[in-house]
Amino acid sequence: MYICDMYEQSLKYHCQRYSNNSKPLFSDEEILTIYFFVGHEQKYTLIKDIHNFAKEYLRDWFPNLVSYQTFNYRLNRMAGAVRELSSQLLRMFRPSDCQDDTVIVDSMPIITCCGRNRTGKVARDIADKGYCSTKNLYYHGLKLHMVGYRRKGHLPHPCQIALSPASENDLKVFQSECMPDLFNKKIFADKIYRSNDYWEQERRDKANEFYAPVKSIKGAPEEEKQRSKAADDIYSQAVSSVREPIEALFSWLNEKTNIQRASKCRSTCGLLIHTMGKVAIAFLYLIFNY
Template sequence: MYICDLYDKELKYYCQRYSNNSNPAFTDQEIMTIYLFAGHCQKYFQIKDIHNFASEYLSSWFPELPSYQTFNLRLNRLDEAFRVLSQRLISSFMPADCDNGISLIDSLPVMTCAGRNRQGKVAREITSKGYCSTKNQYYYGLKLHALTLRREGKILFPDSLMFTPAEDNDLTAFKQLWGDHICDTRIFGDKIYSDFEYFSDDKKQKQNIEMFTPVKTVKGQSEQERQSRKAYNDLFSSAVSKIRQPIESFFNWLNEKTTIQRAQKVRSTKGLLIHTMGKIAIAFIYLIF
C-alpha cells in the first residue's frame, strides 16, 4: 500500500511510459513490491531467486507475474523510481534521536570485480578502478559515500548517501557533494579527509563546520618534533577513531542486510543502479514497519 501511494504521488513520473503499453497488466508497483518484500523479508537478493520465490509462493497475490526475462527487463527500467524511493524513506522516517550537531563520514566500495589486474567490463560509464585500503584490494566498481548522523547507543542514520566511481578521492567527493551545502556540525572522518587549508577558520565562521580526523604525519617534519607531539597526537587520534567507529558498524549492517558490496553478478549499467538503489531501499524499508 505504501508503494502504491508513493507511486501515484511521485514515483510514476520517474518511470512513466509513453507507448501503447502504458498500462500493463503486471504493474510497476507490483514489481517494486516483490523486489522489496523478497529482499527485506526473505533475504533473496539475486533477481532469479526473487522471481522464483514470487512464482512459487506469491502467485495468488500476483497472478499476472511474467517470465523471468520480462520481470528482469521491467525491473531494470525502475532504477530512477528506486532512487527516489530511497530518498523518501530516509527523509520521511528520520528518527527523532539523531544528533544534527555531529556527523560521521566514510565510504564503502561496491565491487563489480576485484583484483589488481582485472578489467571491469560492466557499467564502464559509471565505474572505474579503485583501491580499498581496508581490504588491501584493487577493484572495479563504485564508492558509496555516506554522511551520517550520530545516535546515542544506536546505529547511525544517513543524512545523505551518494555514489561515485571508485577512483574518486573521498575528500574530493566530499568537497563536490557536500562541502558548500552543510553547516552547523562537527564532522568526524578518516585521515583522507584531513585538509587544514580547506577546513580553515574562514570556512568554520561561514558554515560553522569543523572536520576532525586522526592526526596525519606531516611530510618533512623532523623526528624531534614528531616525538614531542606523539603522546598528544596518539590520544587525539584514538579519540577521533573511537567516535567514528560506529560508521564502520553502519556499513557492516548495510552489507549484512543487503550484500550491497558484492555486485559481481551485475551485467548492465541499469542492473548496477538497481543493485545499489534497490538495496538501500531494502535496508531502510524497515523504518515503515
Template sequence: MTIQTKALKLIKIYSTICEKFEKDLKYSCERFSNNNRQDLTDQEIMTIYLFVIEEEQRFSVKQIHKFASDYLRSWFPNLGSYSGFSNRLNQLSEAFRNLTGSLFEDYMPQDCHLNQSLLDSMPIITCSGKRLGKVANDLTDKGYCSTKSLYYFKVKLHTLAFRRDKTIPFPEEIQITPASVNDLTVFKETWSNKTNRCFFGDKIYINQDFFSDLEKEKNSIMMTPVKGVKGECQEIKNRDKAADDLFSAAVSRIRQPIESLFNWLIQKTDIQRANKVRSSKGLLVHIFGKIASAFINLIF
C-alpha cells in the same frame, strides 16, 4: 514469523509503495508509449523486490523471481517470466533511488544529532582487477581496496550520516561515484555547503586550508585523526605523541559506528557484491534497491 504476519508485512510494503508512487515515484518511470499500462504494475515489482530481500534474504534477481513464482503467485498472478521481470525492474532504477531518499527523509529517528555527521565510503565490486571491467563503464572504474590489498572494478558508496548515541548512524545523504574518485573531492562538491556542522572523517579528509575556510564561511568543522607531518623532527613528534594519540582515538571512536552501518548493510543485503549485474541501470537497482530494502522496516 507466522504466515499471517508475513502477509500483513507484504500488504504494508505494497500500500506504502503505492502511496509514494502516487506522490512522486511515478514521475521517475513514466511511459509515454501505447504500452504504458502493464498487467504487472511497477508498484507490484518494487514490492516483490523489497519484500523478498528483506524478509527471505534472497539477493539475486533470479532468486527473487523464483521465490515470487513459487510462493507469491496468488498475490501476483501476472508475474510473468524472469527475463520480463528483470527488464521491468531495471527500468525502475530512478524510482528506487527516489524511494531511498524518501525513506531517509520521512522516517529519520528523533535521536539523531543534526549538527554532527559521520563520513565514509564503501566499495561495491563488479569484478576483480584481474579482469577487464565491461559492465556499467559510465559508473565504474578501477580502484584499490587497501583493506583487502586488491584492485577491483567498482563504484564507491559515499555516505553522510547523522550521529546517534550507542547505535549505528542514520544516513542523511548517499552518493555513488567511480572507484577512483577521492572522498575529499566528493565532500567538496556535495556536502561542503552544510552549515553549523561538525563532521567526523578519516585521514583522507585532511586539508587544512580548505577546512579553515569552511569554518569561517559555514561555521562547520572537520574532525579527523592526526596525521604525521612529513619532515617533522623527532623531538616534536615525541612531545606531541600522547596528545595526538588521545585525540585520534577519540575521533576514531566517534566515527567507528559508520563502519558498523556498512557492515550491517552488507550482512542484511549483500550489497557489496555486484558481480552478477549486467547494466548501469541494473547496478543502480542493486545499490538503491538493496538500501531501500534494508531500511523498509522503518515503515512498521
C-alpha cells in the same frame, strides 16, 4: 501498501512510460512491490531468487507475473524510482535521537570485480578501477559515500548518500555532493578527508568544524613526531571512537544485503538497482522491525 502509496505519490514520475504501452497488464508498481516485499520479508538479495519466490508463492497476489527476463529488464529501467524511494525513506523516517549538529562521513566499496590486473567491463560509464586501503584491495566498481547523523548508542542515521567511480577521491566527492547542504556541523571523518585550507574556509564561511585522526607529515623530523605523538594518539583515538558507528553501519548493511558484492551485475542500470535497491531494502528492515 506502503510501496503502492509511495508509487502513486511520487515514484511513478521517475519510471512511468509515456507511450501506447504505458499501462501493461503487469504494472511497474507490482514489480517494485515484489522486489521490496520479498527482499525485505525473505531477505533475498538476488533478483532471480526474488522472482522465483514470487512465481512459487505469490501467484494469487500477482496472477499476471511476467517471466524472469522481462521482470529483470523492467526492474532495471526503474533505477531512478528506486533511488528516489531510498532518499524518501531516509528523509521521512528519521529517528528523534539524531544529533543535528554532528555528522559522520565515510565510504565503502561496491565491487564488480577485484584484482590489480583485472579490467572491469561492466558499467564503465559510472565505474572504474580503485583501491580500498581498509581491505588492501584493488577493485573495479563504485564507492558508496554516506553522511550520517550521530546517535548515541545506536547506528548513525544516513542523511545523504552518493555514488562515485572507485577512483574518485573521497574528499572531492564529499565537497561536490554533500557539503552544499551542511551548515554549522561538527563533521567527523577519516584521514583522507583532511585538507587544512579547505576546512579553514568552511569554518569561516559555514561554521563547520572538522575532526579527523592526525595524519603524519612526510619528511617531518623524528624529534617533532615523538614530541607530539602522545597528544596525537589521544586525539586520534577520540575521533575514531566517534567515527566507529558508521563503520558498523556499513558492516550491518553488507551483512543484511551483501551490497559490496556486485559481480553479477551486467549493466549500468543493474548496478544502480543493486546498490540503491539494497540500501532501500535494508532501511525498510530498520523501519518496520525496530
